[in-house]
Amino acid sequence: MTTPLKASMVLDSAFTIAPVDNRIYGSFIEHLGRAVYGGIYEADHPEADEQGFRKDVLRLVKELQVPLVRYPGGNFVSGYNWEDGVGPVAQRPRKLELAWGTIEPNWVGTNEFADWAKKAGAEVNMAVNLGTRGIDDARNLLEYCNHPGGSYYSDLRISHGYKEPHRFKTWCLGNEMDGPWQIGHKTAAEYGRLAAETANVMRLVDPSIELVVCGSSNRGMPTFAEWEATVLDLTYRHVDYISLHTYYGNRSNDTPNYLARSLDMDNFIEAVISICDYIKAKQRSKKTMYLSFDEWNVWYHSHDQDKKLEKWTIAPPQLEDVYNFEDALLVGCMLISLLKHADRVKIACMAQLVNVIAPIMTRNGGGSWRQTIFYPYLHASVYGRGVSLRPVIKSPVYDSKDFTDVPYLESAAVWNEEQEALTVFAVNRSLDAPLQLECDVRQFAGYRVAEHLVLEHDDLKAVNTEEEERVKPHNRGNAAISDGKLEAALPKASWNVIRLVRTRP
Ligand code: AHR
DSSP: OOOOEEEEEEOOTTSEEEEOOGGGGEEEOOSSTTSTBTTTBOTTSTTBOTTSBBHHHHHHHHHHTOOEEEESOSGGGGGOOGGGGSSOGGGOOOEEETTTTEEEOOSSOHHHHHHHHHHHTOEEEEEEOOSSOOHHHHHHHHHHHHOOSSSHHHHHHHHTTOOSOOOOOEEEESSOTTOTTSTTOOOHHHHHHHHHHHHHHHHHHOTTOEEEEOOOSOTTSTTTTHHHHHHHHHHTTTOSEEEEEEEEOOTTOOHHHHHTHHHHHHHHHHHHHHHHHHHHHHTTOOOOOEEEEEEEEEOOTTHHHHHTOOSSOSSOOTTOOOOBHHHHHHHHHHHHHHHHTTTTEEEEEESOSBSSSOSEEEOTTSOEEEOTTHHHHHHHHHHOOSEEEOOEEEOOEEOOSSOSSEESEEEEEEEETTTTEEEEEEEEOOSSOOEEEEEEOTTSTTEEEEEEEEEOOSOTTOBBOSSOBOSOOBSOOOOEEETTEEEEEEOSSEEEEEEEEEOOO
8 A cells, every 4th residue: 555645734814815705606608619509598498587597507516516617718718799789689790700700690698507506596797809809899789788777889788678777897808809819919019008998988878887907818928917917907997807728738737747736826816926026016906817717627628629620610629638537636726826815816717617628518419417526616605705725835845847846735724704714625636645644623622524535536537527526525424523533545546525513521
């Protein structure tokens, strides 16, 4: 038997990072592939409701308790005319969708999505088109969505059957405008000016909204950092959040290196925080800029198959990554990274929600199922609400191709004082040794282990299908508390959720 690794941790309710903003458990639905058509919506599906939304999918979304969903894109939004998606469906145009090379039938648009989000119990994080369009359309769309009535666009909404305004609170000022692939791609100076002016006008329409300005599409962009600095210098007083996007993959099949990628996410977040704070200092501002990590996930399995897809069809199976067990481990580490930065990351969206690089998969006309990554997302969303604590961790480390001193133990903890619940999320990155965790919880007197959930599998490449859920958690973890010490064996390559609750004498 392999000798277990040993790691220690101290948790104390005084060591707080910040209250967790529940919106970090947000997600994303883009008009892309089968996310909308065949995903959340399929009018002739046996489980379709009166509006054509799949009830089986809604059940899974509700299980995840997704608090916020970004919509309608993504790259899609940069070529989207929102007017195509409102009013009588029969009169809506079929359009060439240029970002992804498909046909957009516009069966679902802003109002239907607002209805779907309400059914799912989620807020909408709406995006405006700053690719082919600009200030005028942004203010018209906002007037259409949020103004109560008595103006052209609000009355148009009412005439479409929506008397009550949608009151969307959070708005993205375009998408990935630094990317050469983006329709209407701009330099940082061009985008920064447009975003500032658009923000200004949108706030005249509705001063209660919150605005997200585009950061870089990923940390590897050649303009990264310079883009953030230029854009923030032009928009700092107009916006509330700057966006971050990242996707990881394991194309070289180097799992130790792959599981360390969440350290890159940590570095990315910390780099963007420092740029925000540099601009804050430069502008002598009192305001703190927050981060919206509004696209994050694993994305690489579908790259090759997507190259073979036929163009100009409706809802082809694009970006349908089938996730394996090791992807779930990395997703767990990425969720921990978000929790470790709860003081600055206030919104995050797992990209995406259904079929397209998603935790939920469906078959047209058939079933729906949970991918492997569904589980860490579910656990964090359900049990990770409260205050994020700063654990003091001592863990053995390893080196991989791109990283040094990678801790075998990756962990975060959330304390919910009201519910008297403390949840420890922990990944053991070791592929061959269990990790014996010893955690000082003396400060949480009276707490006992309610449950120790474990996601583990002998095969790192195991996947879930419609027929068989091979990767799913069990609750046979051995965590136990005695004398203020929590001890648990974290199996090799595992995601763990240790739930402590207070018992009254
Ligand atoms: O989520 C898929 C795509 O990834 C989005 O449309 C785009 O914003 C990003 O590049």
